[in-house]
Amino acid sequence: MSISLRTEEAVASIRRRLPAPVKSALRPAQSLYRDLRFWARYGFPAPPRGTDQVGYEAMIEFCRDRRLMSVPGDIVEVGAFCGGGSYKLGKFLLTQGSQKKVYVIDCFDINADQTQNTDKNTMAHLYEVSLKGKSQREIFGQVTAGIPNILVIAQDSKTVELPVEAVCFGFVDGNHAEDYVANDFYLVWKKLSPGGVIAFHDYGYDLPGVTAMIDLLHARHLAEIAEVHLDNQRHVIYIQKAS
16 A cells, blocks of 8 residues: 555544534635645646536546557547536546547437436436536536537437547446447447447446446447456446457
């Protein structure tokens, strides 16, 4: 275990023992510290809090580790919600001096996804609660404003034909119905470069239909797959196409 990790764990342990009023008073400083750490690591400021509910920096680290920016093609994101993840992908490419684009596919209709989770809540309801009456499209536009390499395709993903020659990395977190999971897999897979990766959110979590369909697709294309990696903390599965 590194010294820095030991230090972080010690700080976390102390924080857990603090009285509630002290914790509340420290939150602004903690938030500033997290933002400064993010900026120092990635070379750009973090997006507004709450606009990335997955933790896209883990995907950035994965792309770095697997050197996916050297794989031919652009990035495709199916399902963007508030745009914090799109922001991180776009800014990351800019800091790398990359000419790659981020193609964002989203219908911007929160009522379109009526998939129920294991608690019997529809995704549409959860999105509505999270947005608190605000417009998804407006928030996305504000978060991603001025980032030139983000190209938005505001359509149902079943109606989209990707306007790219190749894809190096695709992330799917769109409509969670099983037929959409299959559609979005093939939307990316058919243009995914050898050595490229497609990732899905909500694998092994509270949407069993998503997990079952991904497992089916994995089994169907096993001979074309080089590696599968699971991020159990964020419920993300990465599937690398064989080269």
